Amino acid sequence: MSATATMTEAAQAMAADAFPILPPAREIPSSFVASIKSWWSAGEKESAASEERLLRKMPYYRPPGSESSTPNNSESVVAHSQRVVLDDPKKYLNTFSITPTNPSPTAPPPAVVLHGYGAGLGFFFQNFPALGRWAGRRGASVYAVDWLGMGRSARIPFTIKAKRPDIDGRVKEAESFFVESLEEWRQKMGLEKMTLIGHSLGGYLSVVYALRYPTRVSKLILVSPAGVPRDPNSTETPSREMDPSGNGSDSDSVEAASESKVNAMRAGQRAEQRKQSNARRLFTYLWEEGWSPFQVVRSTLFWGPMLVGKYSSRRFIGLGMDDTKAMNEYILNITLAKGSGEYCISHLLAPGAHARRPIVDRIHDVKVPVTFIYGDQDWMDPQGGYESVENLRKAGNGQGRMFIVPHAGHHVYLDNPQATNDLLVKELDRDIHRV
Numbered sequence: 001m002s003a004t005a006t007m008t009e010a011a012q013a014m015a016a017d018a019f020p021i022l023p024p025a026r027e028i029p030s031s032f033v034a035s036i037k038s039w040w041s042a043g044e045k046e047s048a049a050s051e052e053r054l055l056r057k058m059p060y061y062r063p064p065g066s067e068s069s070t071p072n073n074s075e076s077v078v079a080h081s082q083r084v085v086l087d088d089p090k091k092y093l094n095t096f097s098i099t100p101t102n103p104s105p106t107a108p109p110p111a112v113v114l115h116g117y118g119a120g121l122g123f124f125f126q127n128f129p130a131l132g133r134w135a136g137r138r139g140a141s142v143y144a145v146d147w148l149g150m151g152r153s154a155r156i157p158f159t160i161k162a163k164r165p166d167i168d169g170r171v172k173e174a175e176s177f178f179v180e181s182l183e184e185w186r187q188k189m190g191l192e193k194m195t196l197i198g199h200s201l202g203g204y205l206s207v208v209y210a211l212r213y214p215t216r217v218s219k220l221i222l223v224s225p226a227g228v229p230r231d232p233n234s235t236e237t238p239s240r241e242m243d244p245s246g247n248g249s250d251s252d253s254v255e256a257a258s259e260s261k262v263n264a265m266r267a268g269q270r271a272e273q274r275k276q277s278n279a280r281r282l283f284t285y286l287w288e289e290g291w292s293p294f295q296v297v298r299s300t301l302f303w304g305p306m307l308v309g310k311y312s313s314r315r316f317i318g319l320g321m322d323d324t325k326a327m328n329e330y331i332l333n334i335t336l337a338k339g340s341g342e343y344c345i346s347h348l349l350a351p352g353a354h355a356r357r358p359i360v361d362r363i364h365d366v367k368v369p370v371t372f373i374y375g376d377q378d379w380m381d382p383q384g385g386y387e388s389v390e391n392l393r394k395a396g397n398g399q400g401r402m403f404i405v406p407h408a409g410h411h412v413y414l415d416n417p418q419a420t421n422d423l424l425v426k427e428l429d430r431d432i433h434r435v
Contacts, residue, residue, distance in 0.1 A: 019063050022053055025325040028309040038305035038332060047152055047333035053326050054125040055081065055096065058132065076101055076136025079128070086184040093185045094152040096121050096144040098132045104139025109193040109218040111135075111428055113144040114182075116200025116226070118294055118342050120151030122330045123199075126319075127413050130421035134428055143189070147202070148181040149341020151334055158343045171357050174347035179209045186216060195428060199223040199413065200380075204348070207359050210366050219369040219399075221427050222385070223420075224410050227348065227355030228363075228372075229384025254423050257374070257386055257402035294335050294342050308332045318415065353380075363388045369399035371427045375408030375415060399431070 029035040048064075055061045061079045077100050083092040100107075111131060113124055121144035131142045146153040158177060162169030182205075186194065195218045198206030203225025210217040222228075297304045312328035319327065350356055363370070370392060372385035385402045392400035403423060408415035 019056075019066060022049055022056065025050070025053060025322070025329040028313055028325055028328050029305045030309070032302065032306070035304070035306040035309075036302045038309075039302050039336070042305075042333050042336045046329070047337065050326070050330040050333050051081070051120070051122045051152060054122040054330060055079070055128075057125055058128055060098075060132065077132050079132065084185055084188050086181060086188065090154060090156055091148060091181060091184075092154045093148060093181060094121065094146040095185070095189075096128075098128065098135050098142040100135050100139045100141065102139060103141075107138055107140035108428070109195050110141040110143060110191060112194045112196050113142070114196060114198040114202035114206055115144075115146065115151065116202050117345060118150060118335070119199075120146050120330065120334050122151075122327075123411070124413060126417040127421055127424065130417075130425060134425050138429075145182070145185060147178050147205070147341055149177070149344075152337075153341075155338040155340040158340050160347055167356050170347040174344040175205065175208045177341065177344060178205050179212055182209055183213055183216075192216070193218045195219045195221065197221045197223065197424065198225065200226045200410065201348075204228070204355065204359060207363060207366065207370075210368065211362060214365075214367060217368055219371070219427075219430075220366065221371045221373070221424065223373045224375060224378050224380045224412055225359070225372065225385070226353060226380065228359040228388060229354065229381045230358045230360060231350065231352055231354035232383075254403045254405050254419050257372070257382065257389075257404050295339055297335055298339070304336060305332055308335055315411075316414065358384065360384045360388050360391065364391045364395035364397075366392065367397055369431060370397075370401075371430075372400075372402040373405060373412060373420070373423060374402070375405050375410060375412040377407075377409045377415075378412070379410055401427075 026038060026041075027034070029038050052063060056063070058079055060075045060077055064081060066080075077098050079096065079098045081094070081096050084095045085092045111134075113121065113127070113131070115121055115123055124144055128142075128144070134140070135142045149155055149158055160170055160173045162173055164170070193216055196206040196209065198204070198220070200223075203222035204227035206220055206222065207225070210220055297307055300307060308331055309328055312324060312331060316324045316327050348355060370388070372382075372389065374380060374382045374385060382402070382404070389400035389402050392398075405412050405416050405419050405423065408420070413420045
């Protein structure tokens with residue numbers, strides 16, 4: 001080991017020692033007593049700690065209060081978290097920033113990562129290192145933002161004035177709740193243009209933002225986006241995500257979507273759909289009445305942490321035990337927080353998770369490059385992405401593309417982070433000379 005490397009490691013260790021120590025994540029509760037303890041400890045303090053626990057996995061992260069710390073000479077970027085207060089002081093967006101220590105005057109527009117329904121920016125902890133390397137290489141910035149009313153952003157009341165039969169009115173109000181707050185955030189951050197990387201509902205809202213503010217978007221990267229296809233069968237319940245067949249490996253390769261691949265994925269989704277129970281009538285009723293899955297969890301009180309734990313143990317065990325526990329703690333705290341933006345779901349999507357106003361019927365007005373990314377075990381219907389690329393082409397935008405990531409479900413970026421990260425960086429650099 002060289003003397004330089006030894007000095008760098010020593011500097012990193014000294015910096016880490018200067019930061020407050022965070023206790024490890026709690027064990028996932030497997031008993032009612034443990035569930036009560038987790039429920040009792042949940043709150044803003046634990047929520048902040050659970051997020052920081054994930055972000056500290058990056059050596060260049062600076063915890064709140066230490067943003068002014070001098071970066072190590074070896075660091076090309078520095079990262080920190082902050083609340084960005086909007087025009088209404090009651091509204092703020094939780095923001096994670098990765099900024100280059102040597103910004104480039106010819107840097108491409110910053111990338112802004114936007115999470116899905118009921119999630120938060122901490123879900124991307126395995127993607128930030130690769131995006132950070134891109135930021136350092138390009139001299140550009142990367143941001144991740146919690147949508148208003150979700151994650152650790154302000155949990156303000158979510159209300160819709162339009163009546164239930166007024167679908168267009170409901171959709172517009174619900175979309176505006178998120179899109180207008182993102183626009184206020186952009187202005188507060190002083191950004192001219194952005195590349196939006198949106199997952200699931202975040203992908204849907206990214207397209208809506210691009211349609212409403214076309215001069216502010218450089219390109220769209222949509223990761224398993226929600227609300228894209230039309231509902232082909234008026235189904236009332238979403239098909240379950242098929243379990244990914246394993247973590248990605250070095251031999252995995254992302255493939256461009258083909259009609260045969262899309263048809264094979266849809267056949268698998270239909271097979272899963274036929275296995276579902278007859279509880280769809282109750283599901284539909286609760287959906288249309290405005291209930292959210294998180295409201296159901298909160299209503300169970302002390303049982304809530306056990307329910308979240310069962311989901312985390314099943315869905316994220318591929319991350320390894322320590323990361324699974326950290327994710328569980330994070331998910332639990334943002335789930336038990338006051339309900340807010342989550343109540344958008346019945347206004348934007350019909351039962352079955354199909355949009356009331358599908359993106360496939362609106363995307364032809366998007367003029368920037370658009371990339372669709374799906375997991376090969378995804379429950380999101382890839383047909384919508386496939387048709388959207390064709391609709392873009394017919395409208396004169398030949399910069400639409402679609403890819404399938406192997407060994408990945410709906411959380412593509414967690415299931416196969418290496419392949420997803422490689423693809424994200426490739427798409428961020430695509431046509432960079434045109435920026």
